[in-house]
Amino acid sequence: MINITEVYHEYFNISPSTAELAAEAERQIAKQLDTIAETVRHNSMKVLNAFLQNKISDSHFYGTTGYGYDDIGRAAIDKVFAQVFGAEDALVRHNIISGTHAIALCLFGVLRPGDELISVTGKPYDTLEKTIGIAPQRGEGSLIDFGVKYTQIDLLAGKVDYDKLEKCLKTGSKTSKKVLFIQKSKGYDYRQSLTCREIGEIVQFAKEINKKEMLSRDSDSLTPEREKSLKNNLSYNDLICIVDNCYGEFVETVEPTEVGADLIAGSLIKNPGGGIAPTGGYIAGRAELVRLASYKLNAVGLGAECGATLGLNKAILQGFFMAPHIVGQALKTSVFAAQLFQNAGFDVLPLPDQYRSDIIQAIKLGREEDVIKFCQAIQSVSPIDSFATPQPADMPGYAHKVIMAAGAFTQGASIELSADAPIKPPYVAYLQGGLTYDYAKIGVMKALQAIKALN
Numbered sequence: 001m002i003n004i005t006e007v008y009h010e011y012f013n014i015s016p017s018t019a020e021l022a023a024e025a026e027r028q029i030a031k032q033l034d035t036i037a038e039t040v041r042h043n044s045m046k047v048l049n050a051f052l053q054n055k056i057s058d059s060h061f062y063g064t065t066g067y068g069y070d071d072i073g074r075a076a077i078d079k080v081f082a083q084v085f086g087a088e089d090a091l092v093r094h095n096i097i098s099g100t101h102a103i104a105l106c107l108f109g110v111l112r113p114g115d116e117l118i119s120v121t122g123k124p125y126d127t128l129e130k131t132i133g134i135a136p137q138r139g140e141g142s143l144i145d146f147g148v149k150y151t152q153i154d155l156l157a158g159k160v161d162y163d164k165l166e167k168c169l170k171t172g173s174k175t176s177k178k179v180l181f182i183q184k185s186k187g188y189d190y191r192q193s194l195t196c197r198e199i200g201e202i203v204q205f206a207k208e209i210n211k212k213e214m215l216s217r218d219s220d221s222l223t224p225e226r227e228k229s230l231k232n233n234l235s236y237n238d239l240i241c242i243v244d245n246c247y248g249e250f251v252e253t254v255e256p257t258e259v260g261a262d263l264i265a266g267s268l269i270k271n272p273g274g275g276i277a278p279t280g281g282y283i284a285g286r287a288e289l290v291r292l293a294s295y296k297l298n299a300v301g302l303g304a305e306c307g308a309t310l311g312l313n314k315a316i317l318q319g320f321f322m323a324p325h326i327v328g329q330a331l332k333t334s335v336f337a338a339q340l341f342q343n344a345g346f347d348v349l350p351l352p353d354q355y356r357s358d359i360i361q362a363i364k365l366g367r368e369e370d371v372i373k374f375c376q377a378i379q380s381v382s383p384i385d386s387f388a389t390p391q392p393a394d395m396p397g398y399a400h401k402v403i404m405a406a407g408a409f410t411q412g413a414s415i416e417l418s419a420d421a422p423i424k425p426p427y428v429a430y431l432q433g434g435l436t437y438d439y440a441k442i443g444v445m446k447a448l449q450a451i452k453a454l455n
């Protein structure tokens, strides 16, 4: 019989004591691995059902060129995503270049001058700062440049500040609408990610207050301005809830659109691309809102019915088909890393046995040199560019230097095993992805060994 400990040692220079710690951690997480398997089973059924109901066939694989009219594959992909996410409609495109782009399309699509954007989960993900205009540059065409009012409600001990949200919903212009922005995943914050259940509660709470507020205002005199806004397609009393769903897809058995969110957005080189989509992003939600977002991707009046897909429909469909399983592999990797590093004395978030709502595992290492070593170790056993040594560097859209381990088939794909860390206290490494648990486990063991120098 093959002695796995010897193989780890011979191929990857993983010491027998590290291998033993790994085996121990794996014994401790047996129950969580079962729970993950159940989630994967549930989500796989959702996805397969959508493939059957939409009669996916290989005629959907052949893409269009030029204007891209009558692309049946593109239309079918939108329907499959919409059905799985419990949404009226979806816009899934290879030329949505990233999650940030998808979210920006939602915000620019829905918000108009004078409207208010309320971020209820604190400062949005770093790359959105310039999109919104929080970063000090002016004149670049951010939302704030276009006259959108931005209000940020910081989290209170990692939870949504309901009092502040209520106050915020009860003030403001009578003629403009409000958009509530919720970031599901922790991003580069050391906090719990929101669950869909919590998102549902926030949305319900906010919509209820907004409705009451608007009804009470209806007793005011009807100014011409208000009358006009009432006639708008998007009614002024409609609170629109947009969720940054990056890293959240298929981690739970529901998506934010199934618990009341009006619009969600994410990246295809994260969870819903299943490690196969080579690029792209998606938006899903209420049909009228998806249409407005599509106008920002293309041009007003030129929405989802155009845009050549070239040859990418098959990869997007196959990736979505694989996604529930691949997300399961990534989740197993995260739980394993949580247990292994907790056993070694580090603070980890979430804890190994905590409910998860994204694929990210945060590990508080506490020292700059350790986050660097951690990321370098992950890179050293990645299938692509294993020989490269990542270094902290400035990245577009990020305020701090960031180190990233990304030995991925698809550039920057973080559904593949990857680790990144902003170079700032408390020096937390964020680990995510792993196309297969077996490969990813090797990376996690190497990372522990790099820091603990075990032998």
Ligand SMILES: *Cc1c(COP(=O)(O)O)cnc(C)c1O
Pocket: 098, 099, 100, 101, 125, 127, 183, 185, 186, 187, 244, 246, 247, 267
């Ligand atoms: C990844 C991510 C984004 C978008 O990042 P891109 O690199 O633009 O895809 C936005 N929000 C969160 C929480 C993320 O994790």
